[in-house]
Amino acid sequence: MPTILYPDTRFLGGAEADRAGAGDGIELATYDATRREQIADEVWRAADAVILGIGLNITADVVERLDNCKIIIRMGVGYDNIDVRAAAGRGIPVANVPDYGTTDIADTAMALLLNFTRGVSAYDNALRRDVVANWHVSHAPVIRRTKGMAAGVIGLGRIGTASALRLKAFDLPVHFYDPYVSNGTELALGLTRHQSVASLLSAVDAVTIHAFLNDETRGLIDGAAVAAMRKGTILVNTARGPICDLDAIHDGLKSGQIAAAGLDVLPNEPPDPEHKLIAAWRRDEDWIRGRLVLLPHAAYYSAQSLWDIRYKAAETARLMLTEGRLRNCVNGELLREAGFGR
Incomplete structure (x- = not known):
């Protein structure tokens, strides 16, 4: 047998x-x-x-x-x-x-983006701290109108495509970077293609990552990538943790170059509680409050x-x-x- x-x-x-x-x-x-x-x-x-x-x-x-x-x-x-x-x-x-988990992960990426633009978890946490004193719209530091933003997708495989279609359904222009998808994919899906990560990051207000982890993508979102972003970019990663350098995300959040980050995956899982990004989030420091959401590698789960x-x-x-x-x-x-x- x-x-x-x-x-x-x-x-x-x-x-x-x-x-x-x-x-x-x-x-x-x-x-x-x-x-x-x-x-x-x-x-x-x-x-x-x-x-x-x-x-x-x-x-x-x-x-x-x-x-x-x-x-x-x-x-x-x-x-x-x-x-x-x-x-x-x-x-x-x-x-x-x-x-x-194609639809589950794409839904999670969209949920993380909307969470920031509409202030869902920020308001909830503020009200939990003081339901009377914090009953005010000022407690969501990243809130903005979703319509009118430009969105970027890194990795246009099955999940990346599903995410791109969800973003389009919210009436966002969608840009992508993926050197391995065939020519004309952008025409078929109505997307804007970029030939480099830096070009993509400079053109969008929010970016969601759906790439494989390999030698090309490990550390892809580093200090240089953060510097290439538009100031105030929202970053979402539901792919693989080592694609993003946590030190660079910490520095980008602290400087305001990154407005918010939604991370379902981390380079080490569970993370080191004393890493400067994780520690600041755990202490709920003022500068990071409402700007970082962590999930326990659960985007796929149902x-x-x-x-x-x-x-x-x-x-x-x-x-x-x-x-x-x-x-x-x-x-x-x-x-x-x-x-x-x-």
């Missing part, structure tokens, strides 16, 4: 979605590991497929042990915790689940998205193991370079 190994996944409320996606005749072997050594080598070597969360990295030394593996699946969109080149070197395709991510990951494994059908492969070019024709 084929086995799907879940090395770092705890089933929340049962494995119904995983079982439904895998179908009959496939065994699910589940662990809650953070290091390879916590799972016996014979388990790694026997696995027919591996479905990975975010608690463990599939490094080259893990790949060396995958003697029987037909596919590695990242239960999510990003796959930066998998050595895709090492996997390709052994002829193992790596797949992701690119569409499980009961429906949890079902989808688990069902679709298991289904992808089943299709490969029972039919030899590969979908959502992210290392196809590397497989071909290694001499495996896929």
